[in-house]
Amino acid sequence: MVEEENGGVDPRLQAIKAAIRVVPHFPKPGIMFNDITTLLLRPKVFKDAVEIFVDRYRDMNISAVAGVEARGFIFGTPLALALGAKFVPLRKPKKLPGEVISESYVLEYGTDSLEMHLGSVNRGERVIVIDDLVATGGTLCAAIKLLERVGADVIECACLIGLPKFKEDVSRETFTYKLVIQGCKGDKIITGKQPRFDEAW
Numbered sequence: 001m002v003e004e005e006n007g008g009v010d011p012r013l014q015a016i017k018a019a020i021r022v023v024p025h026f027p028k029p030g031i032m033f034n035d036i037t038t039l040l041l042r043p044k045v046f047k048d049a050v051e052i053f054v055d056r057y058r059d060m061n062i063s064a065v066a067g068v069e070a071r072g073f074i075f076g077t078p079l080a081l082a083l084g085a086k087f088v089p090l091r092k093p094k095k096l097p098g099e100v101i102s103e104s105y106v107l108e109y110g111t112d113s114l115e116m117h118l119g120s121v122n123r124g125e126r127v128i129v130i131d132d133l134v135a136t137g138g139t140l141c142a143a144i145k146l147l148e149r150v151g152a153d154v155i156e157c158a159c160l161i162g163l164p165k166f167k168e169d170v171s172r173e174t175f176t177y178k179l180v181i182q183g184c185k186g187d188k189i190i191t192g193k194q195p196r197f198d199e200a201w
């Protein structure tokens with residue numbers, strides 16, 4: 001969560017939270033779908049969301065932003081441009097034409113894989129992974145694994161929305177929306193289907 005020095009919460013987060021629509025029972029019964037398309041219709045709020053990420057990563061010597069298809073592309077490309085970093089799309093299967101590596105993962109509502117072009121990130125590069133939302137963390141873990149397989153230094157993963165302990169919370173009407181910035185090193189998110197969220201939320 002973005003906190004100001006006096007301990008208050010960044011006021012931009014309130015507008016971000018308010019701009020995200022929650023659609024019950026989409027795409028399956030029981031899923032509370034967090035729809036960022038309503039936020040995208042509000043340019044000021046969209047800009048604030050991107051700027052929060054830019055503020056955090058501006059001085060961290062990031063050379064690549066890896067965005068998760070599809071919604072991670074929306075926030076990842078303006079972030080990469082603002083940082084002067086390259087943008088690396090992590091795509092769903094069979095979309096990338098070159099030589100790829102691939103990682104499978106389990107989703108809140110299914111299974112999927114992510115692929116990355118070999119040669120897009122070099123050993124030792126400082127990379128951040130960006131997506132709109134973390135639920136189980138399976139997608140982010142797959143992204144981290146892909147990048148670490150080619151020797152990248154994954155500095156952090158950043159998402160706009162966190163669904164902490166989503167299994168318990170999924171029946172509730174309200175979720176907490178925060179800017180979630182998870183460290184991927186140390187013992188926070190690294191590998192596995194159930195990364196630990198507690199420390200960052």
Ligand SMILES: O=P(O)(O)OC[C@H]1O[C@H](OP(=O)(O)OP(=O)(O)O)[C@H](O)[C@@H]1O
Pocket residue numbers: 068069070071072106107108112131132133134135136137138139140
């Ligand atoms: O933390 P997890 O449980 O892994 O879930 C989070 C992922 O699920 C959503 O994407 P989705 O796979 O629905 O694809 P889309 O962006 O193409 O709609 C979301 O944008 C994240 O990428």
Ligand SMILES: Nc1ncnc2[nH]cnc12
Pocket residue numbers: 031032033034035108109133135163
């Ligand atoms: N509840 C949710 N809303 C939007 N995207 C998601 N991806 C996984 N769970 C999701």
